[in-house]
Amino acid sequence: MPRTTDGDGTPVPQRLLAAATRLFAEQGYDRTSVQEIVEAAGVTKGALYHYFGSKDDLLHEVYARMLRVQQERLDAFADADEPVDRRLRAAAADVVVTTIEHLDDAMIFFRSMHHLSPEKNKQVRAERRRYHERFRALVEEGQKTGVFSTATPADLIVDYHFGSVHHLSTWYRPEGPLTPQQVADHLADLLLRALRP
Amino acid sequence: MPRTTDGDGTPVPQRLLAAATRLFAEQGYDRTSVQEIVEAAGVTKGALYHYFGSKDDLLHEVYARMLRVQQERLDAFADADEPVDRRLRAAAADVVVTTIEHLDDAMIFFRSMHHLSPEKNKQVRAERRRYHERFRALVEEGQKTGVFSTATPADLIVDYHFGSVHHLSTWYRPEGPLTPQQVADHLADLLLRALRP
DNA sequence: TTACACATACCGACTGGTTAGTCTGGCCCG
DNA sequence: CGGGCCAGACTAACCAGTCGGTATGTGTAA
Numbered sequence: 001m002p003r004t005t006d007g008d009g010t011p012v013p014q015r016l017l018a019a020a021t022r023l024f025a026e027q028g029y030d031r032t033s034v035q036e037i038v039e040a041a042g043v044t045k046g047a048l049y050h051y052f053g054s055k056d057d058l059l060h061e062v063y064a065r066m067l068r069v070q071q072e073r074l075d076a077f078a079d080a081d082e083p084v085d086r087r088l089r090a091a092a093a094d095v096v097v098t099t100i101e102h103l104d105d106a107m108i109f110f111r112s113m114h115h116l117s118p119e120k121n122k123q124v125r126a127e128r129r130r131y132h133e134r135f136r137a138l139v140e141e142g143q144k145t146g147v148f149s150t151a152t153p154a155d156l157i158v159d160y161h162f163g164s165v166h167h168l169s170t171w172y173r174p175e176g177p178l179t180p181q182q183v184a185d186h187l188a189d190l191l192l193r194a195l196r197p
Numbered sequence: 198m199p200r201t202t203d204g205d206g207t208p209v210p211q212r213l214l215a216a217a218t219r220l221f222a223e224q225g226y227d228r229t230s231v232q233e234i235v236e237a238a239g240v241t242k243g244a245l246y247h248y249f250g251s252k253d254d255l256l257h258e259v260y261a262r263m264l265r266v267q268q269e270r271l272d273a274f275a276d277a278d279e280p281v282d283r284r285l286r287a288a289a290a291d292v293v294v295t296t297i298e299h300l301d302d303a304m305i306f307f308r309s310m311h312h313l314s315p316e317k318n319k320q321v322r323a324e325r326r327r328y329h330e331r332f333r334a335l336v337e338e339g340q341k342t343g344v345f346s347t348a349t350p351a352d353l354i355v356d357y358h359f360g361s362v363h364h365l366s367t368w369y370r371p372e373g374p375l376t377p378q379q380v381a382d383h384l385a386d387l388l389l390r391a392l393r394p
Numbered sequence: 395t396t397a398c399a400c401a402t403a404c405c406g407a408c409t410g411g412t413t414a415g416t417c418t419g420g421c422c423c424g
Numbered sequence: 425c426g427g428g429c430c431a432g433a434c435t436a437a438c439c440a441g442t443c444g445g446t447a448t449g450t451g452t453a454a
Binding site: 031110151157162190193 | 228308348349360
């Protein structure tokens with residue numbers, strides 16, 4: 001058996017990714033040396049450059065993983081067979097819970113975009129846009145059917161909500177008074193109340 | 198006369214700060230070398246280390262400048278002789294306009310906090326907390342007097358709004374369809390609508 | 395008014411340290 | 425016994441901050 005796993009049973013690539021995620025979130029991308037990552041994962045540089053092309057690749061993988069998960073979840077909520085306000089509320093609350101559950105990923109996402117190589121940056125932006133557009137479509141559907149106010153452009157609504165999601169990694173602390181679900185309910189309520197006609 | 202100015206008449210320290218602000222926003226703090234900054238300002242390292250103690254000092258100065266301006270403006274709006282909903286709306290809209298007018302500063306603010314030395318970081322956090330608390334006091338005043346809904350804790354309201362302000366540096370482009378004032382009006386309206394009882 | 399001392403403003407080569415990525419070689423499983 | 429998997433020394437480049445030096449202005453005393 002190839003020794004892609006160690007005593008703990010987790011495959012080396014995943015150990016590297018987990019170590020990198022934690023360190024990037026704690027110290028920032030540039031402040032984290034490749035040496036630190038491999039030490040935290042219990043391997044050496046040889047292993048890292050066997051599985052990943054560059055330090056940059058590691059960062060890109062964090063983005064890809066997060067975008068994949070969020071897009072899948074959004075699609076599921078948006079496609080549900082419910083009134084549009086219920087679908088939007090569910091999607092808006094879910095992204096809050098998911099973001100809190102992966103606060104490290106979120107921290108890295110919004111703080112380290114500019115550290116990606118130009119091509120990877122472009123790719124991430126494109127996927128992100130796809131995500132936003134799906135969300136915006138929900139808002140527009142509600143506006144067209146008169147369920148939501150049309151006072152504010154749907155684009156702005158989306159940026160408004162994702163601003164607050166983005167901001168979570170700055171202020172949310174697990175030891176704080178609110179559970180992820182409570183925060184999600186509050187933020188979704190705020191969105192829906194702002195959208196009342 | 199000491200030659201603290203050059204052909205363009207701007208004093209050297211301010212030229213350095215302006216160059217650093219632009220470069221930090223464009224490339225990030227760690228990716229910007231001291232050499233680049235001094236070249237952009239048309240001086241050399243000797244000049245930089247004559248006026249500033251470290252690269253870190255330069256970053257801290259950006260933060261201090263921004264916090265000073267925002268706090269002054271908030272205080273002015275909060276102290277005005279008007280109903281609380283008008284005061285909150287004015288303050289909420291003003292911070293949006295000011296942030297858009299200094300998008301580089303805002304970008305650096307939210308992206309580079311963790312690059313500050315621990316003491317400076319602590320200091321910035323303290324000033325920022327003071328700012329938030331002043332804003333929160335406005336929300337609480339409105340909630341106590343029944344002008345705003347009490348469904349959501351005031352803390353969360355503040356983070357909700359500043360999330361969207363924070364996010365501006367990610368999506369707002371001067372060449373886009375909305376003027377800073379229009380964006381500010383929309384975001385302030387969203388906040389006030391979410392607060393309707 | 396001149397001359398000398400001192401301070402401020404700045405220059406730019408240099409140093410000590412760090413880093414991403416490479417490469418050769420060896421281990422071990424099938 | 426061969427190739428996927430990995431070790432770890434090595435390289436080439438870069439960077440923050442230092443330091444001795446120069447130039448220009450200001451105060452002071454003969």
